[in-house]
Amino acid sequence: MKLIYEKSVEGRKGVRIPVRDVKHYPFLPVDLLRKKPADLPSVSEFNTVRHFSALEKKNFSIDSNFYPLGSCTMKYNPKVLESAANLPGFRNLHPFLSYSARGLEAAQGALEILYNMEKALASLTGMDEISFQPMAGAHGEFAGIKIAAAYHAVRGEHRKIVLVPDTSHGTNPASSAMAGFDVVTIPSDKNGEMDMGEYRKKLNGSVAAVMMTCPNTLGIFNRNIKEVCGLARKAGALTYCDGANMNAVLGKMRPGDAGFDIMHLNMHKTFATPHGGGGPGAGPVCVKKYLSDFLPGEAVRKDDDGRFVIVKRPRSVGRLAPFFGNFGVLVKAYAYILLMGGDGLTDACEKAVLNANYIKAALEKFYELPYKRRCMHECVFSASAQAKKGVRALDIAKFLIDRGFHPPTIYFPLIVKEALMIEPTETESIETMDEFIKIMKEAASLAEEDPEAFKKMPVNSCVGRMDETAAARKLDIKYSK
């Protein structure tokens, strides 16, 4: 398909700009001006509509396809969430207004949402205070590790190490390193949980924080988390819970009760805000009371007259976003919480776990299951048996694309060879899952009978397999003509 630039026709115009009602002023000195106009497309409004409508059809999406991408929680995004964020009062609210007395007045409704949202998320996580500044999960992790650093610095301690299990998301070590810490990895034991012997060995007075995902990326609930947190506390380290998988325990278990000091939540996973092809999300960071002074940005409080006010935090790690993070995303998550309620959120969690266990049980005779135990919201298979025939996880992914299913997450977590990480979420029906199971079984039989057949796949998509090596070697990241 042609690029929008290739459709451009010199002289063609798009939307009309508001009518000029002031005169044209003499322009800036020439040495301040660009030599020639930016070569943006010259297309009509209708050209543009056709172009993007055609592009949109080239994507799989939750609305059109089963999308069991492990660790991403691709649940249905209720349409009303968009209407909520688009209410003119929220959509047109200038963030700088909150810096003035009159602006604070104008922002009362928005601040009330943040205030209520903090209470709701605190009750779901067992944490006490929350900053909404982090604009994604990884940003929340970075905030959390900065908080740990500030906490130790105030106590005059120089701790340089962050412990992460080998099942962790790549962002955990990357966020720690970006905050200046050394990362030490703890292996998993044969049950897929953190190896407690290794953990004890590596936990010492230099450890600033221990980061864990709960449940972990194998979809397994670590039965030792309370002990993990207890041992860390004794050693003077803080514990961080990566809340990416919170959908598995909503209403069932609260990370704060297990002893975690800090955690983040992903609004775009657990709280149904659309992923938008990779963002924007929101990753609020939540802490226990004794860490609340360190949170990034300002706090929203209610004064004696019941008015919402913005309060500076005395020992904040600083600002991570200009204002209150991705407010538009937070409005959607808030609407979702109101729609679902405590009962609905718990029900969603139960059905998410039910669905994942159903797929696991239905497929375990066909794919190797490296950890044979109950799973939470996702299950991780290995295509290693198929790989022996020459059919790798990637090949199975392409087979699924041909059948209209978005593939699971592949090759993650790193400790499972040829990993296929499947997270159906609660909003999928048994019919859809049965269809997926059927196709996955077909892939397993085809791998036995005709492994070569996979190499040509996908054939039903608009393009076939891409030459990724060439893409990296002969870098072409912008159109030049």
Added chain:
Amino acid sequence: MSYCPHTDKEIEKMLRVIGADSVPDLFSDIPDDLRAGELALENGKSEFEVMGKLEKLSANCSAGRISFTGGGFYDHFIPSAVDALSQMSGFLTSYTPYQSECSQGTLQALYEYQTAICRLTGLDGANASVYDGGTALAEGIMMAARKTMRKKIVIDACVNPLYRDIVKTYFSGQGFEILEIAPDGCAVDREKFIKAIDDNTAAVVIQNPNFFGTVDDYSDITAAAHSAGAQAVGSFYPVAMALLKTPAETGFDIATGEGQSLGMPLSFGGPYLGYVAATSACLRNLPGRIVGATCDSEGRRGFVLTLQAREQHIRRERASSNICSNQNLCAIRALIYLSLAGKKGFREVAELSRDKSEYAKELIGKIPSIKIKNTAPTFNEFVFETDLPADTVLEAMSKSGIDAGIALGGFYKGFEKSVLISFTEKSRKEDIDFFARELENFLTERK
């Protein structure tokens, strides 16, 4: 309320396949002492009730007022097609395009977006976006720090104060020296700034137009940076770039900025769009996602995420950034906006925004007790000073239904009586006239 389709019969069937007695059984790995008690949340409500509540909350927000508030975040016109197209399911409810064959829509759009950013900045490559203008600036400076292996950052205090805060947060506690050079009036203090650049400097950091709205040519500063072996990093308002000398023409190695003006509503601070572009020498050092063009086995053009070996999911603690997403939908909105405005229309938006600002400057500049603080040219905003504290003036204007800008005293010493006021192509002449009258009346009455 929940969105689960399960019937009791289906649940029974699923439990039989699983070999479990009940749904609670599935949670047996959670130790008893960690079971959550009753949640302090109300039960779910219908869409009708929830929207009713939210409409009420949104109603007391600022819709329907005259606003001249900017400071890096502007109320530009957003064509309806931006919303309509970006809300289509394939864009809204897809995820990261790791599986390229079923994500060509997102991938091609990002390639086109990267191209648009390159054409605006004049630079060789751009990534697929980061969170916002502030984090984009921090990422840009990190690129320079990695490349030069140096630890000193010289930053003009005319850079948006919120962005400077974000940069400080990113670099604190890691042995970096951040040297802020206080402004000379509403512009960079050239002499001091250039003097501060030395052999330890990783990056010099500039914003154009700066936070006060002043437009400048920073070629001398980027040259000074280069001769000291430092990188020049800037933050640029995309609408102004339609007219102004490009970052590339000015000698910047890395250009970053806030893309909110390109079709994103103000939304009380987000979601916005951070763009990062760089010269070819820096491309492999970019943070986050990058889309590249390549071919499939049949030779058909297609797009993939490329240079993934820089990223956290592969390189973990050695990644070039921890970012694992982009502001994808916002980047697509920006591309749709730039296509709709087009080569000609985008310049018109820029010219009109500046002309409205010039008109206002001329009008209120005539009010006797008002001083325009910018001595150099400005783009779409400027600073005016009165004899009264800025908050007093803003409060009075507010009573007339006008949000007249940002009080600068909280951000800069000596600016206690200064207001930063901004205009876009949406600012109506009649509103500007009304504001000028109200302001003059108020200031005369106070005499």
